[in-house]
Amino acid sequence: MARRLGHVAYNTQMTRRSAVLLIGLLALLLCIQTAAQDVTSPNHAPALNQSPATGQAQPNEQLPPSGAGKELQPSTGKGDPDAIAAVIRIEGMIYDFVLDSLQRRVDRALGAGATMIVIELDTPGGMVTSALKIGKYIKALPARTIAWVNNEAYSAGIMIGSACDELIMSASSATGDSAPVSMNKELAATERAKALSPIIEEFRDSATQNDYDYAMFHAMCVLGVEVYQVEHIESGRKQLVNQADYQMMVLAKSREEALAAVKPEGEQVSALTVGRVSVDVATDAEIGQWKLVKQVHDGATLLTLNQTRALEIGLSKATVKNHQELGDWLGGATVITINQSWSEDLAGWLIHPAIRAVLIVAVMVGAYMEFQAPGLGLPGAIALAALALLLGAPFLVDLSEIWHVLLVFIGIGLLMVELFITPGFAVFGILGLIFMFTGLILAIVPTSGPIGLPAKEMLNLLGMSVVWTLLGVIASTVCLIFLIRHMGWIPGLSRLVLHDRQEALLGGAMDTTAVGGSEVLGHGTIKLGDTGRVTAQLRPTGRAEINGQLIDVVSSGEWIEPDKPITVIEIHGNRIVVGPDT
Structure with a gap:
C-alpha cells in the first residue's frame, strides 16, 4: 500500500509540472503565431528614426505624413531633405515568409511617415514563385522604392531588385545569374520553358516600368545572349542590346539577315524555345543609326555584374557604402531602419540548424528519461516541447x-513498433530513424516543384541541415550512453527513477550498488534463467x-510494473533482457 501511495504522489507531482509546461508551450506557440500573422497598425507602429548625419536615434521626432503617390526623384540622388527613407533588410534565402515579413515592415514604415522604401538585399536567391510575388507587391507600393544590393543579390534577389524604381549597390557587391535550376535533373525543354517564361516576363515588365534595358536581364537568365552597349549617332543616347539588335542597329543588317546571323547552325525552330535571342528593340528606322561603344557580355556564361560594371552600364545608379552615404545620395533624407519583429527573430533563431541540433538532443534524451519514470514527467514535457x-x-x-511532418510522425510510429512490438528486429527502428530525420532535415529547406524537393540553390542550406542533424544525433547518442550507465545515481536525476523510494519502503534491505550487464557478467553472477523483481517500472528499460x-x-x-517478478531471458554483452516470470 505504501509503495502504491508513493507512485501516486510522484505521478501527481510530475503531472502538475507537465501541465504547467505544456500550457506554457502552447501559449508561447500561440503568441509566436499571432505575432507572425498580425500586421502592425500603421498609426501605432514603432520605427527607429535616425539622423542622416550621425545615424543616432532621435527621440520624440515628429515625422511627416507619407506621400500619396510615386513621384520619383532624379536618379542623381537629389531629393527632398525632409524625406524619410525606411531601410528594410532582406537577408538569406527567398521564400514566402520573406514576403509576409516585408509586408508587415513596409506597413510599419509607411505608418512612420516614410516616403521611400529602401530594400537592402543580401541573398543568394531562392524560390522563383516567392520572388514573383514580392516583385508584384513592390511594384504596387505607393512610395518610391530603391533596391540596395549590400553584398549580393543573385537569382531571385535580382528579380526583386529589378522590381524597384532604382537600384544601387554597395562596395564589393555583385548581382545577376538568374537562370532557373532543378536539384533533381537537367531541365527538359518543356520544363525549362515553363520555368523560364514567368521569369523572363517579370524581368521584361520590370525593365519597361523602371526604364532598364531588358538585354542585361535576358543575359542573366539565358546562355548565349550577348550584350552590347551602343550609342545613337545623332542624339548620343546609350542603350544595351542583344546581338540581333546589334546586327540591325550597328551593322545595318535587315531583320531577316540579323535573325539568320544569330541563329545557331542547325538549330530547329521550336515552339518550346523560350528565351531565344531575337530582334527585341531595333526597328527598320534605326538600321545603321547606332555605333558600338563596347561589348558588355559574350554570352558564354550567365551575366553577373559587380558594382563597378553595374554602374557603368546603368543598372546601378550609385555605389553606397552605408546609411550615411545613402542619406546623402538621397539628398539629405532621414534614414530609419525597420527591423523584424521579436517573433520573426525568434522563429528565425529556432530554424537555425545548430539550434535544431540542440532540440534533437532534448527530444531524444527527454524521451529516454521519460521511459525511466512512471507517469508523464518533466523529461517527457521537455521532449514534447522540443518536438x-x-x-x-x-x-x-x-x-x-x-x-x-508526416515523415517525422511515421518515423516515430516505426520506432514505437520497434520498441514495443518487434524489439531487436532492427528493420523498423532503422526505417523509423530514416523517415524521422529526413523529415527534420527537409523541414527548414525551401522546396519547389510538384513533390516539394529542394531547388539547386538550396544545396548549401540542405548540407548544413544534414550536418547539424547528424551532430544532434551523435550528441544524443553520447548523452544516452552516459545516462544508461549513470542516470540513477546522478544528483537530481535520480529522482526520476523510483528505486530510492521503493528501497526505503522495503526497509533498505537490498544492495544499492548499481551493476551494469557487462560488470555482472564479468563476475559471473547473472545467467539465463535467473529471477528477480522490478524496482523501477520497465518502459521497456529500467x-x-x-x-x-x-x-x-x-x-x-x-x-x-514495479515489484513484478521477472526472468532473465537474453544476455547480449552489457544488455540484459528480462521477461515476466510466469
Missing part, C-alpha cells in the same frame, strides 16, 4: 510542408533486483 518547436517553427515561417543487486535491464517489449 513541437522542431515541427512548429518551420511552419511559422512557411518553410515546412505537411509531408515533412532496473530490477536480481541476486540482491540493482541491475540495468530491458524488457522484451512490454511494460512491466
